[in-house]
Amino acid sequence: MLGVFLVYTSIAGGTPQLAPSELNGRTGQVTIVGKVVAPVQRSGRTIRFRIKDVEGGSSVRLPVTYTGSVPDMFRAGRDISLKGRLRNGTFVGASGTLVTKCPSKYSSKKET
Amino acid sequence: MPELGRAALIVCLGLAVYAVVAGAAAALRRNRRLAESAENAVVASFATALVASLVLLVALVQNDFGLVYVADHTSRELPLGYTISAFWGGQEGSLLLWLLILTGFSAAAVLLARRSAPSLLAWTVPILGGVIVFFAFMLVAVSSPFATQAAPADGAGLNPSLQNPYMLAHPPMLYLGFVGLTIPFAFAMGALAARRSDELWIVVTRRWTLLAWTFLGFGQLLGAHWAYVEVGWGGYFAWDPVENAALMPWLAATAFLHSVMIQEKRGMLKIWNVLLVIGSFALALFGTFLTRSGIISSIHSFTESSIGPWFLGFIGLVLFASIALVLSRLPLLRSKTRLESPVSREATFLYNNLLLVAFCLTILWGVLYPILTEALHGEPVTVGPPYYNFFLKAFGLPLLLLMGIGPLIAWRRASLRGLGRIFAWPASVALATGVLLVLLGAGSSIPGLVGYTFCAFVLASIVLEFARGTRARHALGSSSWTGALASLVGRNRRRYGGYVVHASIVLLAIGVIGSSAYDTVAEQRLRPGDTMAIGGYDLRYRGLEERRGANAQELRAVVDVSRDGERIGTLEPGKNRYFAEQQVSNEAAIRSDRLNGEDLFLIADQIDADGTLFLKGLVKPLVNLIWIAGFVFLAGAAIALWPDAREQRRLALRYGRAEALARA
Numbered sequence A: 001m002l003g004v005f006l007v008y009t010s011i012a013g014g015t016p017q018l019a020p021s022e023l024n025g026r027t028g029q030v031t032i033v034g035k036v037v038a039p040v041q042r043s044g045r046t047i048r049f050r051i052k053d054v055e056g057g058s059s060v061r062l063p064v065t066y067t068g069s070v071p072d073m074f075r076a077g078r079d080i081s082l083k084g085r086l087r088n089g090t091f092v093g094a095s096g097t098l099v100t101k102c103p104s105k106y107s108s109k110k111e112t
Numbered sequence B: 001m002p003e004l005g006r007a008a009l010i011v012c013l014g015l016a017v018y019a020v021v022a023g024a025a026a027a028l029r030r031n032r033r034l035a036e037s038a039e040n041a042v043v044a045s046f047a048t049a050l051v052a053s054l055v056l057l058v059a060l061v062q063n064d065f066g067l068v069y070v071a072d073h074t075s076r077e078l079p080l081g082y083t084i085s086a087f088w089g090g091q092e093g094s095l096l097l098w099l100l101i102l103t104g105f106s107a108a109a110v111l112l113a114r115r116s117a118p119s120l121l122a123w124t125v126p127i128l129g130g131v132i133v134f135f136a137f138m139l140v141a142v143s144s145p146f147a148t149q150a151a152p153a154d155g156a157g158l159n160p161s162l163q164n165p166y167m168l169a170h171p172p173m174l175y176l177g178f179v180g181l182t183i184p185f186a187f188a189m190g191a192l193a194a195r196r197s198d199e200l201w202i203v204v205t206r207r208w209t210l211l212a213w214t215f216l217g218f219g220q221l222l223g224a225h226w227a228y229v230e231v232g233w234g235g236y237f238a239w240d241p242v243e244n245a246a247l248m249p250w251l252a253a254t255a256f257l258h259s260v261m262i263q264e265k266r267g268m269l270k271i272w273n274v275l276l277v278i279g280s281f282a283l284a285l286f287g288t289f290l291t292r293s294g295i296i297s298s299i300h301s302f303t304e305s306s307i308g309p310w311f312l313g314f315i316g317l318v319l320f321a322s323i324a325l326v327l328s329r330l331p332l333l334r335s336k337t338r339l340e341s342p343v344s345r346e347a348t349f350l351y352n353n354l355l356l357v358a359f360c361l362t363i364l365w366g367v368l369y370p371i372l373t374e375a376l377h378g379e380p381v382t383v384g385p386p387y388y389n390f391f392l393k394a395f396g397l398p399l400l401l402l403m404g405i406g407p408l409i410a411w412r413r414a415s416l417r418g419l420g421r422i423f424a425w426p427a428s429v430a431l432a433t434g435v436l437l438v439l440l441g442a443g444s445s446i447p448g449l450v451g452y453t454f455c456a457f458v459l460a461s462i463v464l465e466f467a468r469g470t471r472a473r474h475a476l477g478s479s480s481w482t483g484a485l486a487s488l489v490g491r492n493r494r495r496y497g498g499y500v501v502h503a504s505i506v507l508l509a510i511g512v513i514g515s516s517a518y519d520t521v522a523e524q525r526l527r528p529g530d531t532m533a534i535g536g537y538d539l540r541y542r543g544l545e546e547r548r549g550a551n552a553q554e555l556r557a558v559v560d561v562s563r564d565g566e567r568i569g570t571l572e573p574g575k576n577r578y579f580a581e582q583q584v585s586n587e588a589a590i591r592s593d594r595l596n597g598e599d600l601f602l603i604a605d606q607i608d609a610d611g612t613l614f615l616k617g618l619v620k621p622l623v624n625l626i627w628i629a630g631f632v633f634l635a636g637a638a639i640a641l642w643p644d645a646r647e648q649r650r651l652a653l654r655y656g657r658a659e660a661l662a663r664a
Helices: A002-011 B002-029 B032-061 B068-073 B080-088 B091-116 B118-142 B166-180 B182-193 B200-231 B241-266 B270-293 B299-304 B308-328 B345-377 B385-405 B416-440 B446-475 B481-491 B493-517 B624-641 B645-663
Strands: A015-018 A030-043 A046-052 A062-067 A079-087 A090-093 A099-101 B520-526 B531-534 B537-548 B552-563 B566-571 B574-578 B583-587 B589-592 B599-607 B613-620
Touching: A015 B345, A030 A062, A062 A079, B002 B032, B002 B091, B002 B118, B032 B068, B032 B080, B032 B091, B032 B118, B068 B091, B080 B091, B080 B166, B091 B118, B091 B166, B091 B182, B091 B200, B091 B270, B118 B182, B118 B200, B118 B308, B166 B182, B166 B200, B166 B241, B166 B270, B182 B200, B182 B270, B182 B308, B200 B241, B200 B624, B241 B270, B241 B345, B270 B308, B270 B345, B345 B385, B385 B446, B385 B493, B416 B446, B446 B481, B446 B493, B481 B493, B493 B624, B520 B531, B531 B613, B537 B599, B537 B613, B552 B599, B552 B613, B566 B589, B574 B599, B583 B599
Parallel strands: A015 A030, A062 A090
Antiparallel strands: A030 A046, A030 A079, A046 A062, A079 A090, A079 A099, B520 B613, B531 B537, B537 B552, B552 B566, B552 B574, B574 B583, B589 B599, B599 B613
16 A cells, blocks of 8 residues: 555655755756745746745855746745746746745744 | 633643543442542533633633734734634634533533443543543643733734634534544543443444534535635645645544444444544544644744644554554454455445545655655655545545445345346446536546546435335335335434435535536736636626725726626626735635536736736636535435434343443
């Protein structure tokens, strides 16, 4: 039973989840998790911004571009996750995969 | 006032500790008076939890921002209904609600079982007490809802997406379900600890399991509807860990509800049933843990959360202690009979159980996968909807088919000829439906087509069961056909209530398949006056409207909807900007077609200052059957739950002797 899941997840499923400083030029599909750094530039449906690690003192500021629907909670300072891949040093997000994270689904307070 | 709340919780903890110690001592020494005193402590713990809950409720309603919890989850502008729902809007209040329901259910179960099965209570009471100790301890020492502060001028407000009527009912329903699963667990463990090998615990807890399962099922559907109308991304279920948290115990409990019938009728599957009841309870705890600990966002936030490690420790303790108990009582759990044939009703139930548990484990694996991979490789890997949807089809479609086979197939051993005779009619209906659907163009999705064919098969077999039973009753002399039907259902409430629930699952399947396998999506950038076509609808964007609501500034895009050149209405998707919380939320607009159950779903994805609208539209056929299924589900569950004097007499005869022996 467990074997089936293992095989399935190893072949078909699974996207690694990384912090901006852990990306290190990897170009495969990953989910990046980080904090949005101001300023956020908008042009039509495309937004451009940089993200940094949520924790730790890494100085990496990864440039990101994303086209598609943006969640209501999105703004500078929020923690987000975004699926996509690195192209020419810029992380290009896949449409519809931008998710804002809050500390708990049910509480709106205490943003760190 | 906060002092009163804190004191009530401390007394509650004390009573629960007493129930454990005195109850265990009484069970060991067979001291009836001490046992009764432990039972009374459980009942009294409900009174203290009620006092603590009332204190919090009053503080919420009076905007007593001196309480940290009240200030963090409400504001002066928040309407009264949502102020009350803030009770379960945060971690501390949710735990208090758990405790309130837990003590309430425990008290009711103890009082009821005192009359019907007093001997079963000996070890059940200390086990119930143990669970109460955990939650009372969490509220007293780890996560108190009564922490105080210097009162700020206004509170932080409630998360806008929680400001919805559904949030008044959905979380309490889920908690009623989660907590309700404690009762069958405690009685099963109590029976094992007392070395009882009979089925009395199943009989005593059948309605509790059914009730918890009904709440859990209906609560999830409410949550799905909330996600659909309020969160506004156009779906109702996203395999989010928080959603999975409620689905897993429901699946385990569904398996349990089916397999206990085999134990009652044939004395089989005893170990399996005990494991399922342990699993359901552990998954209910795990579900609370998942939604409350923050482990989902990261393994790191888990260690920072105050309650996470405690919960994990408690789940570990529950699993360890109950598995150890099962192992020490293995000889008691030996089956009286064996499976005679792989083609029989028992076997169908067994396959149904394996599929349900397999699906439950699939979800558990998916939820745990990021945590496991992070622990092993330092890099979490997540699995998304494709993983879950694959297994939903792989396990869900055979389950659907079994739902049509199970009720018709013979017990013990079914002959091939018998099978042919019984299934000729449902199978032909299914085949005809399949052909008709292909002609209508449903072949665009093969899983959808297979699913619908199975749905027709199940519905036909349910109708056949009702028709056969009613005809038999009518032949026995019922005056009218409706009278025959009523007496048929009335005399076999469990069975026919179960069939009604099956019918609701078919409706659910039809709705889910229609809205996921046959939906249409379109996105377009619109200037005022522009038009857009989607799935037979023509949309025309008229312009923006802005108005001031009670607690939010409301921006709406006015969109005219027409079909076949005829105007059929106006939809207003938009955004709300909440004053107190400083947050924006998406407000989707939905037009439901009453005739064919189809929805047109509009989302104002982005509204630019110059009036440009990025509009997303979805057409979801048959989606409304999902919500109708909820009411059919409730009706079926109510039929199965309804008190049945005849059943009580039969059980009293069967277990009266065992009860007398145990008391002697």
